[in-house]
Amino acid sequence: ILICETTAEAVMGKVPLRALDNIRVRGRQRPARIYEVLTGEIDQVLLDAYEHGRAALRERDWEGAVAAFSEAAIHAPDDRASAIMLERARALLVNPPPADWDRVWDS
Numbered sequence: 001i002l003i004c005e006t007t008a009e010a011v012m013g014k015v016p017l018r019a020l021d022n023i024r025v026r027g028r029q030r031p032a033r034i035y036e037v038l039t040g041e042i043d044q045v046l047l048d049a050y051e052h053g054r055a056a057l058r059e060r061d062w063e064g065a066v067a068a069f070s071e072a073a074i075h076a077p078d079d080r081a082s083a084i085m086l087e088r089a090r091a092l093l094v095n096p097p098p099a100d101w102d103r104v105w106d107s
Helices: 005-011 044-058 062-075 080-094
Strands: 002-004 017-024 032-037
Touching: 002 005, 005 017, 005 032, 017 044, 017 080, 044 062, 044 080, 062 080
Parallel strands: none
Antiparallel strands: 002 032, 017 032
């Protein structure tokens, strides 16, 4: 289940969440942070690897992001978010964005 930042703020601390990404929705200027509502057993190894990958992307450490998202994908092969972010990190490694990239993905 994906939710927006406003909904996440309303339920934070009541349900487990994972910050997924920052996106720019078509037709809107302001980026939106999206979250996943976590259900079932929480896989801390997956969450830690995913967050390390996101931190590496923020720092423009493409190799570090590939390594972290690869670890997440190996640990939890069915985690679609890790697979998407691994694909993005690999693309950024080959073709880095300009220095002024705002780290937001256009939807």
